[in-house]
Amino acid sequence: MRLLHTSDWHLGRTFYRESLVDAQRAFLEHLLTVVQEREVDAVLVAGDIYDRAIPSLDAVALFDHALNSLADLQVPVIMISGNHDSPQRLGVTSRLIERAGIHLRTDPATCHTPAVLHDEHGPVAFYGLPYLEPFLTREEMAADKPTHEAVLGAAMDRVRADLATRPAGTRSVVLAHAFVTGGRTSDSERDITAGGIPTVPAAVFEGIDYVALGHLHRPQKVTDRIRYSGSPLAYSFSEAGYAKTTWLVDLDADANITIEAVPCPRPRALNTLTGHLDDLLKDHRHEHLRDAWLHVILTDPQRPINACAPVSLAPFSSPSPPRTAAPHTVPPTPNAPATAPNSRSPPVSSTTSEAATPPPPPNRTSYAGRSRPPAATTP
Numbered sequence: 001m002r003l004l005h006t007s008d009w010h011l012g013r014t015f016y017r018e019s020l021v022d023a024q025r026a027f028l029e030h031l032l033t034v035v036q037e038r039e040v041d042a043v044l045v046a047g048d049i050y051d052r053a054i055p056s057l058d059a060v061a062l063f064d065h066a067l068n069s070l071a072d073l074q075v076p077v078i079m080i081s082g083n084h085d086s087p088q089r090l091g092v093t094s095r096l097i098e099r100a101g102i103h104l105r106t107d108p109a110t111c112h113t114p115a116v117l118h119d120e121h122g123p124v125a126f127y128g129l130p131y132l133e134p135f136l137t138r139e140e141m142a143a144d145k146p147t148h149e150a151v152l153g154a155a156m157d158r159v160r161a162d163l164a165t166r167p168a169g170t171r172s173v174v175l176a177h178a179f180v181t182g183g184r185t186s187d188s189e190r191d192i193t194a195g196g197i198p199t200v201p202a203a204v205f206e207g208i209d210y211v212a213l214g215h216l217h218r219p220q221k222v223t224d225r226i227r228y229s230g231s232p233l234a235y236s237f238s239e240a241g242y243a244k245t246t247w248l249v250d251l252d253a254d255a256n257i258t259i260e261a262v263p264c265p266r267p268r269a270l271n272t273l274t275g276h277l278d279d280l281l282k283d284h285r286h287e288h289l290r291d292a293w294l295h296v297i298l299t300d301p302q303r304p305i306n307a308c309a310p311v312s313l314a315p316f317s318s319p320s321p322p323r324t325a326a327p328h329t330v331p332p333t334p335n336a337p338a339t340a341p342n343s344r345s346p347p348v349s350s351t352t353s354e355a356a357t358p359p360p361p362p363n364r365t366s367y368a369g370r371s372r373p374p375a376a377t378t379p
C-alpha cells in the first residue's frame with residue numbers, strides 16, 4: 001500500500017505579511033498530481049490543517065477545494081487536527097465527509113477507532129490521534145498526569161489494545177501531532193510546552209508499523225518508521241536551508257517500508273542579507289535575489305527611519321523603470337524581518353543557510369518581507 005504523508009499545511013498563514021494563498025494552492029495542486037501520477041492509495045495529513053482556530057475565508061476555500069479534489073480522485077484520506085486547529089470547528093463535518101472516504105479525526109474519543117483500508121495483502125488500520133492538549137484531554141484519556149507523554153501514552157495504549165483485537169497480520173499506521181524527543185525544530189512551530197516537558201519519547205509509538213507525525217516543520221525521521229513530513233512551505237527564514245517534502249511510503253505485505261522524499265514546489269527563494277541600508281540598495285550583485293523573500297539585517301549605526309519604504313518605493317536612481325510591479329509596502333515592525341534590496345555594493349553577507357542567520361544584536365535593526373522589485377542597473 002502506497003501512502004503519501006504530509007502535514008502542517010497551515011492554510012491561511014502569511015509569510016510575514018505576504019499572502020501564501022497562491023503558494024498553498026500550488027502545493028495542493030502538486031499533491032493531487034503526485035496522488036495521481038504515483039498511484040497513491042491513501043493520503044495522510046498529520047495536523048495543523050489551518051493556521052488558526054478561526055481560519056480566513058481563503059483558507060476555508062482552499063480546504064474545501066482540497067477535500068473535494070481528493071474525494072473526486074477517490075483516494076482515501078486520513079487527517080487529524082493539530083495544535084493550531086480548533087478540533088470542534090474543523091471536525092464539524094467529519095461524520096459527513098467520512099462517507100466520501102475522508103477520515104478526519106479531531107475527537108480524542110475516536111483515537112482507537114481506526115479507518116481500515118485493504119490491499120491485496122490484507123488490512124491496514126489507520127489510527128488518527130488528534131493533537132492532545134494535556135490539560136484539556138487528561139481526564140478523557142484517563143492519563144495519570146497532565147503531560148504530553150501521559151496523554152499520548154494513554155491514547156497509544158488504547159490503539160495497541162484495539163490493534164490486538166484485529167486479525168493477525170493487520171498492519172498499523174498512526175497519525176499524531178506531537179513533539180517527539182530528538183526532533184529538530186524551526187522558528188515557525190508554536191510552542192506546546194503546556195504540561196511541562198513538551199516532548200514525548202519515540203517509544204510511546206512502540207509496535208506501530210508507520211507513524212506519520214506532524215508539528216515540526218522540518219522533514220525528518222525520528223526512526224525509519226517514525227517520521228515528520230514537515231510543512232509543505234517554509235514559514236520562517238530558519239527554514240531556508242533545506243527542501244520541503246512529502247514522504248511517499250510503500251508498506252509491503254510484511255510491513256516492510258520503503259520511503260521516498262517528494263520535493264514540494266518552492267514559491268520563492270529565501271535569503272538573508274546583512275549590511276548598511278544604502279549599500280544594500282545599491283549592490284547589483286543581489287540582482288538574482290530580486291524575486292526572493294529576504295531577511296535583511298541592517299547594521300547602520302542608527303536605525304533608519306521607516307527602512308522598508310525606500311525598498312518598496314523603488315528609490316534607485318535608475319534610468320529605466322522597474323521590470324516588475326512594485327510589491328506592497330511592508331512597514332517596519334519590531335521583531336519582524338523585512339524587505340530587502342537588490343543592489344550593488346558590498347553587502348556584509350548573503351546566505352541561504354539557517355545557521356548563518358544570527359539573531360540581530362541589540363544595536364541592529366531587523367525587518368522582513370519580500371524582495372523589492374528590480375532596481376535597474378545604472379552603469
Ligand SMILES: [Mn+2]
Nearest residue numbers: 008048189215
Ligand atoms: Mn505546525
